[in-house]
Amino acid sequence: MKIAENVFGYRTAIVNIAYIAGLGSTKKDWVLVDTGVPYSAPFILKNTKKLFNEKKPLAIILTHAHFDHIGALQTLVHEWNVPVYIHEKEIPYLESKKKYPPPTPFKEKGMMSFLSPFYPRDGIDFHSRIKPISSEHSLAFLEGWEWIYTPGHTNGHISLFREKDRLLLAGDALITVKQESLFAVLTQEKEIHGPPAYFTPDVETSIISIKKLLALDPQILYTGHGVPMYGKEIREGISDLLYQHSEEAVVKGG
Template sequence: MKIAENVFGYRTAIANIAYIAGLGSMKEDWVLIDTGVPYSAPFILKNIKPLFHEKKPLAIILTHAHFDHIGALQTLVNEWNVPVYIHEKEIPYLESKKKYPAPTPFKEKGMMSFLSPFYPRDGIDFHSIIKPISSEDSLPFLMGWKWIHTPGHTVGHISLFREKDQLLLAGDALITVKQESLFAVLTQKKEIHGPPAYFTPDVETSFRSIEKLQSLDPKILYTGHGVPMYGKEIREGINELLSQHSTGSLVKGI
């Protein structure tokens, strides 16, 4: 689906990816943001053909290295031989040198939460062309965009923001569906939530990251899970989420 000018989204089972196009001197120059769940590479390759034909991306940018965001990475890199950009603090997880903390399935109720102990939490032993994101000039081809360090869900999580139309690609720093609930995931009920609770070890830091994103006043929001949101529903949703967190009144799901 088209999210905004030169930005397109695609859902791979339970996780979203994005394409940023119109980069460089060629209209079809583009980058891929995240690579979805495992075994989604054939679907991604088919999905991009109408947009970019056979042109490979300039790079792959990862918001973080959870299994549902790197699932097709190795296959796509084998196909395209392009660099992979990820925050320097996420590299050990991508390379399987570190394992993410064990999930907390009872932190917030829901079928997706209860299933979380079965989700992979180690990396893919990836050792191809890794470019660490660590400074303002880490993503030189994304003119007009900036990356924001949004830890909490993971230590090296990043989000991307385009200033001209205030478009925020938030990854899992905040999401627009209650990912703990299987019913919400299946119906894609639209509402702003914090990152999936079962895989967020540092909740307080994650909410400080949400406050950082709130300060950008995004007008277009596309996240790692859920559907795009626009205009005042973003501001109202983030305000409500932060208010509930500050008063300890976040509603538990089923």
């Protein structure tokens, strides 16, 4: 689906990927953001061919290294032989040198939460063509965009923002569906939520990241899970989310 000018979305089962086009001197270059769930590579390649014919991307950018965002990575890199950009704090997880913390299936109830102990937590032992994103290294080829450090869901999570139209690709820093609920996932009921609770070990840091994203005043929002959102519903949704969190904090604190 078209999200905005030169930005397209594609859903692989439970997770979204994004295409950023209109890059380079000819405006015909493009990049892929995230690579979907395992076994989604044939579908991604088919969709990519519809959009760009045989032209391969400049790079793949990963918002983080959870299993549902790196599922097709190895196949796509083998097919395209392009660099993979990911925050330096995520590299040990991508390379299987570290495992993500165990899930918390009862933090927020729902079938997807209850199933979370069965989701992979380790990486894919991937070492090929990795380019670290850090405070010293920007994504220079991504003209008109900036990367935003949005930890909490994971240590090295990033989001992407385009100032021109205030388009935010938030990854899982915040999402537009209640990912803990199987019913919500199947129906894609639109509502802004924090990152999937079962795989978010540092909730307070994730709230700080969400406040950082709210300060950008995004007018177009596309996330790792859920449907696109536009205009005032974004600010209202994020504000409601932050208010609910503050109310819960007061209750828990007595």
